[in-house]
Amino acid sequence: MTAHATRRTFAIISHPDAGKTTLTEKLLLQGGAIHLAGEVKARGQARRARSDWMKIEQQRGISVTSSVMTFQKDGITFNLLDTPGHEDFSEDTYRTLTAVDSAIMVIDAAKGIEPQTRKLFEVCRMRSVPIITFVNKVDREGRSPFETLDEVADALALDVVPMAWPVGLGGTFQGVLDFATGLVSRPEGDSREFLGKREEMALPAEVADEVELARGGYPEFDLAAYRHGDLTPVYFGSALKNFGVAELIDAIARFAPPPRPQQSDQGEITPDRADVTGFVFKVQANMDPQHRDRIAFMRMVSGTFKRGMKLTPSGLGKPIAIHSPILFFAQDREIADTAEAGDIIGIPNHGTLRVGDTLSERNDVRFTGLPNFAPEILRRVALKDPTKTKQLRKALDDLSEEGVIQVFYPEIGAQWIVGVVGQLQLDVLISRLEAEYKVEAMLEASPFDTARWVKGSDGALKDFASFNMGNLAKDRDGDPVFMARSAWDVSYQQERNPELTFSATKER
Ligand code: G4P
Secondary structure (H helix, E strand, O other), X not given: OOHHHHEEEEEEEXXXXXOHHHHHHHHHHHOOOOOOOOHHHHHHHHHHOHHHHHHXXXXXXXXXXXXXXXXXXXXXXXXXXXXXXXOOOOHHHHHHHHOOOEEEEEEEOOOEOOHHHHHHHHHHXXXXXXXXXXXXXXXXXXXXXXXXXXXXXXXXXXXEEEOEEEEOOHHHOOEEEEOOOOOEEEEEOOOOEEEEEEEOOOOOHHHHHHHHHHHHHOOOOOHHHHHOOOEEEEEEOEOXXXXXXXXXXXXXXXXXXXXXXXXXXXXXEOXXXXXXXXXXXXXXXXXXXXXXXXXXXXXXXXXXXXXXXXEEEOOOOOOEEOOOOEEEEOOEEEEOOEEOOOOEEEEEEOOOOOOOOEEEOOOOOOEOOOEEEOOXXXXXXXXXXXXXXXXXXXXXXXXXXXXXXXXXXXXXOOXXXXXXXXXXXXXXXXXXXXXXXXXXXXXXXXXXXXXXXXXXXXXXXXXXXXXXXXXXXXXXXXXEEXXXXXXXXXXXXXXXXXXXXXXXXXXX
16 A cells, blocks of 8 residues: 555534534544543633633644644544634634545534534535534434434534434433444443443334334445535534544544545645655644744645655745654654655645645746635724834744735725735734734725635736726735625726636635
């Protein structure tokens, strides 16, 4: 087997409180990656309160080690990428999902599909990311498994295939039946946890009926349909009590795809390609406020990376030697010696690497499909102390590089505009401006409602600019952006300027 065939790079998508943190911890424990139960948990609890979450995020060291968690089991290397757990959406979340090959969708057995689950699912669907479903908390009272299965099938338009079945829920919970083996994982001891006891058991009559119906009423598992994103195998379990976790790891190892080919300007790049290519999907700045260092997270697409190798970032044009790459073994950062397609490496740098950059040995390829999204909320940034303009500009450039915000510099006037996808990003912006750049800023209503990247010939752009200077801005890269007062404004300009394109996303 080639090395990359042993890689499984995935994320967990869920609504807050469904049990993502608990499940993450259990997966890492089973993979031997953490020894202290509770480490991941502590982070989850802190995150729940917004203010705490920001404090934690400001102590960058904590979140960076947990952005990527690597563990190994039975010869397979699992790379679990963390998606921010809060309710507001950020581009960070979208982008992380561009770097995975599959996802686990965690659903609370009592609540079913919740809004955040659905949004994240839509992003996975856009990219045909295959999904394994884990219905969590079966040790508690919940809905009938049929209801949950039908809801997933209807709400997400997916074929569902139950792979296991809870023997009772809540008070009547007696274990989880694995359809493949016919064995029931049984609770033991006072805590009623799963400690490894699997046995045949006579099912209570109503559960036996359910199982018969379930086994007859849903399609057979079909690997190709799952990998295509049309079908989801469904596991039932309890992250807290450890039911179904081993089965889930096994399912990822057996079914989830190894590294997939990635789209580029040269067509698909497959993991078999010999030379190293990859792309940056996340940048985390200011991990140490004393040194303005950053870590760029690169998803390897092809080749075998070796420490000290020279790679050329598409944004820079000249090669950089990567001497101290970071691999992420759960809580401990380790210096990477080699990495394969599917792996994530952290590259310390001083701002040379940006989200969306391609890195390659031969500098002959650009990955596509890592978009900037049109911001849904625009605000003008006003300074409390006007002498801090330089610091503000630096901060806005840095934070937009990280993907926390987008920034637009209008052609006329000095008031810079920031754009975000979710409200929480604005809170993070203000708090980080203060904490990391000592800049006190206020956000004011913006005269604009939405932004579109404008493309066209130099002549057409110049014509357009001469009539619309008041609505033009540059983004961080200096590319022209049309700031619109309304969606109507956008379609009006599009109609009047057929030679220009106005796009809601900017692919780098
Ligand atoms: P999140 O990361 O998706 O937000 O969820 P998290 O794992 O933090 O879990 C949310 C709550 O659900 C926690 O309870 C957790 O203990 C509980 N939980 C997770 N999995 C299960 C399960 O399989 N069964 C049961 N019964 N509960 C589960 P909490 O009360 O908020 O925290 P704690 O005080 O119990 O630690």
